[in-house]
Amino acid sequence: MNWLKKTLNEGRAMTENKKFVVCNNVSSYADALTRGKKYEVFAENEVKQQIKVIGDNNRARWFKKNLFVTDESYVPIMANWQFDDTIQDSSEDSLEHVEVSVIFSDGQSRWCSLCTKAGLLDYIERNMDGKVFMIETQIIVKNFSREVVHDALTCLDQQNQLISSTKSLS
Helix, strand or coil: CHHHHHHHHHHHHHHHCCEEEEECCCCCCCCCCCCCCEEEEEEEECCCCEEEEECCCCCEEEEEHHHEEECCCCCCCEEEEEECCCCCCCCCCCCCEEEEEEEECCCCEEEEEEECHHHHHHHHHHHCCCCCCCCCCEEECCCCCHHHHHHHHHHHHHCCCCCCCCEECC
């Protein structure tokens, strides 16, 4: 009976000592990490500032600690998005600047402007009179197809850059 009690206590201690983290930035590990997902930490290397977790690809590997936040942290991720403008030309040559709204998992509503490379160059040529030029909340996409825009927004979200690339709607 003592061995059973000891085994149960050891199992309880192992469970209590488990450490979890939440991914806040996938960096170049899109095949192994998902932003907002919780991962169990199996080992830590303080000298190298790394932790070992099992990634989405079911492989254990070392990752930089700065890609994660504590288990208690909530990482809002993109839940949905929509075009706010009607698109006349969705091609790479489009000169349009269109706005999109992005909804995050924590309920935040944000917006940004999209344009193509051609649209950006046209805008700069028409408006560059001074020594500085800044376009806040501007995201450059290859074209305005739903697939390309979705992939671009998802990529920024996974890199923890979508919130800083958008403005609050409230």
